[in-house]
Amino acid sequence: MDQAVLTFHNQLKEEVQVFYTSDYCHKCVYQHLATVKPSNKNTSTVISTKFTLSVRVESQSRNSTLCSWSRTYREGGHYCIWLQTLDGSTEPTCSHTLNKSPNNTYLPLLVAALLLAVIALLIVVVPYVYRRRCTSPFLRTIFCRGPQYSVDNDGAHANETGQSTAKAKPTRLRSLDTFRGFALTVMVFVNYGGGGYWFFQHAPWNGLTVADLVMPWFVFIIGTSVVLAFRSMQRKEVSRLQLLRKFSWRTAVLFLLGFCFINYSPRDGPLSWSWLRVPGVLQRLGFTYFVLSLLQTFWGQKEIPLKAYHWWNPVQDVVLYWPQWLIIILLETLWLCITFLMPVPNCPTGYLGAGGIGDHGLYPNCTGGAAGYIDRRMFGDNMYRYPTCKEMYHTTQPFDPEGVLGTINSIVMGFLGMQAGKILIFYKGTNIRILCRFLVWAVILGISAAILTKCTRDGGFIPVNKNLWSLSFVMCTGCFSFVLLGAMYLVIDVKDWWGGQPFIYPGMNSIFVYVGHSLLGFYFPFSWEMHFQDSHWEWLFQSLWGTTLWVLAAYFLYWKKFFLKI
Known part of the structure; x- marks a missing residue:
C-alpha cells in the first residue's frame, strides 16, 4: 500500500546511480535509490507514492547528472524508465512507460463517503419528519389521520406542540x-x-x-x-x-x-x-x-x-x-x-x-x-x-x-x-x-x-x-x-x-x-x-x-x- 515499482532499463554502456528525494521533504539531501549496471541490464525498486518524488540519474564516469524529473507515482503501478541514447544524438535520455496501471486508491474513500452521506441524511431527515409529522399539511395526510387530528384540532395541537417544544428546548x-x-x-x-x-x-x-x-x-x-x-x-x-x-x-x-x-x-x-x-x-x-x-x-x-x-x-x-x-x-x-x-x-x-x-x-x-x-x-x-x-x-x-x-x-x-x-x-x-x-x-x-x-x-x-x-x-x-x-x-x-x-x-x-x-x-x-x-x-x-x-x-x-x- 502507498507503494509502486520502478524498473530502470539501462541501455547505456556505463553504470549509473539513481537518487531521489521527496518534494515534501524541505531541502533534503538526495538518497540513493538504485545502481543500474550497463548494457541492457535492469534494476527494480519499490518507491513511496504518498508525495511527489524528485529523481535524478547520475553517471560516475562523467561526474554529471544524465537526467532528472519530478513526478507523482500512483499506488500499485509498475513504471519503467528507459535510459538510452537516441539515434543521431550523443546525450542520454530517460523515458517513462507504464507496465501495469495503478490502483484507484480513492475508490474505497468515495464509496465510504457516499454511504456515510446517505446515513447522515437519514439521521437528519428522519427525526425532522417525525417532529413535523402532524404539523406539516403534507406529512399530516400521510402519518396523522383520525378525529384527533381534525381541522378543528389543528390550532390546539399546534399550540400544544409549540408549548412542548418550548419546554423541551x-x-x-x-x-x-x-x-x-x-x-x-x-x-x-x-x-x-x-x-x-x-x-x-x-x-x-x-x-x-x-x-x-x-x-x-x-x-x-x-x-x-x-x-x-x-x-x-x-x-x-x-x-x-x-x-x-x-x-x-x-x-x-x-x-x-x-x-x-x-x-x-x-x-x-x-x-x-x-x-x-x-x-x-x-x-x-x-x-x-x-x-x-x-x-x-x-x-x-x-x-x-x-x-x-x-x-x-x-x-x-x-x-x-x-x-x-x-x-x-x-x-x-x-x-x-x-x-x-x-x-x-x-x-x-x-x-x-x-x-x-x-x-x-x-x-x-x-x-x-x-x-x-x-x-x-x-x-x-x-x-x-x-x-x-x-x-x-x-x-x-x-x-x-x-x-x-x-x-x-x-x-x-x-x-x-x-x-x-x-x-x-x-x-x-x-x-x-x-x-x-x-x-x-x-x-x-x-x-x-x-x-x-x-x-x-x-x-x-x-x-x-x-x-x-x-x-x-x-x-x-x-x-x-x-x-x-x-x-x-x-x-x-x-x-x-x-x-x-x-x-x-x-x-x-x-x-x-x-x-x-x-x-x-x-x-x-x-x-x-x-x-x-x-x-x-x-x-x-x-x-x-x-x-x-x-x-x-x-x-x-x-x-x-x-x-x-x-
Whole structure:
C-alpha cells in the first residue's frame, strides 16, 4: 500500500546511480535509490507514492547528472524508465512507460463517503419528519389521520406542540458537545489508521493534515467549556477554594490517566521507567485546563457590566479581561524568545527544522531546535521515540509533539477557546452578533497565519507545524475552530436544523471514549489482524468499523443517562 515499482532499463554502456528525494521533504539531501549496471541490464525498486518524488540519474564516469524529473507515482503501478541514447544524438535520455496501471486508491474513500452521506441524511431527515409529522399539511395526510387530528384540532395541537417544544428546548449548548464529539470521532478514526491514507495521518513536519486539526480543536473546546462552566458555578456562589479543589482534582486525574494508563500497552510488558513516556496528550490537556482554570478563577468577571456606553463597548469582552490577556501575551513572548533566541549546542539559533537529512543535511541532530533540546534535557529517552519526521527526514533524535515548549502555545489555543465562551456569554440572545464576532476572530487569525507563513508550507517566518505547536499553527487552527463552532452554533442552537447526532453522544462522554479506545481499541471486535494489507479497502473498513462501535457505545451510555465525568 502507498507503494509502486520502478524498473530502470539501462541501455547505456556505463553504470549509473539513481537518487531521489521527496518534494515534501524541505531541502533534503538526495538518497540513493538504485545502481543500474550497463548494457541492457535492469534494476527494480519499490518507491513511496504518498508525495511527489524528485529523481535524478547520475553517471560516475562523467561526474554529471544524465537526467532528472519530478513526478507523482500512483499506488500499485509498475513504471519503467528507459535510459538510452537516441539515434543521431550523443546525450542520454530517460523515458517513462507504464507496465501495469495503478490502483484507484480513492475508490474505497468515495464509496465510504457516499454511504456515510446517505446515513447522515437519514439521521437528519428522519427525526425532522417525525417532529413535523402532524404539523406539516403534507406529512399530516400521510402519518396523522383520525378525529384527533381534525381541522378543528389543528390550532390546539399546534399550540400544544409549540408549548412542548418550548419546554423541551435544552439549555445546554449542544453545538459545543457536537463539536467535541466531532473532534473525538475524527481522532478515533485517525488513531485506527484513517484507512491508510496519508492525509489522515500527521504531517511529516511542516504543513497541515486532517489529523493535525483534532488536538487543537480539543484544546479550543476546553477553553470554551471552562468559561461556560465557571460562569455557572460562580453564579451559584461557589467559592474560589472550592473551584481550586475541583479543577486541581480533575487535572490530577487527567495526569494519572495519561501517565499510567494511556502509556501502557500489554505488548510493552510490565510497566517500566525505561520506556514510560512522561509527556502525553492527556498530560498536556490537563495542564492546559489547569492554567485556563486559574485564569478564569482569579481574573474572570463574575457579572456582565450594565449596558452603559463606553468607548470600549465593541471590544468589552477583551478589555474587561485585560489581566488574562497580559498573561497570555507574556507567555507567547516567552515562547518566541526561547524559540528564536535560546542557544542550542551545535545548532543554529532559532532553528525550526526537522534535522536529519533536511536543510541539506547540515543539522542532523537539531530536530525541533530549542523545543527538542529542552525536552531531551528534561526527559531523556522518556519521550516519544517515533516522531512523524523520522521516516521522511531519517532523524535519530527523539522528539515529543506534546513537549514542554509547545504546551505554552497550547495554553494560547485554549485561551482563544475562552474568548469564544466569553462571546457566547456577553452576547447571549443576539445570535447575529455572536456569529459576526466568531467570523471576525476567524478572519483576524486567518490573516495572521497567512502573514506568518507567507502562504507557503516551508518558506514563511513561522511555518505551520503541529510538532512544535508553532504560533502560525495556533492561528490557523484557531481560525478553523471559530468557523466550525460558529457553523454548528448556527445550524444546531439557532436554527435547530440538526440535533448534533451522532457526534453529540461521544461529545457528552468524551473521557470514556478517549480512554476506552486508547486501552481497548486494538482488540477484537474494534480491530483485527488485516489479511489484505496491500489495499485500502479492509483498512478503511476497519477504521470506520472501530469508530462506529465507539459512537454506538457512547449512544448506549447516553440512552442509559450515564456520563463519565471527572
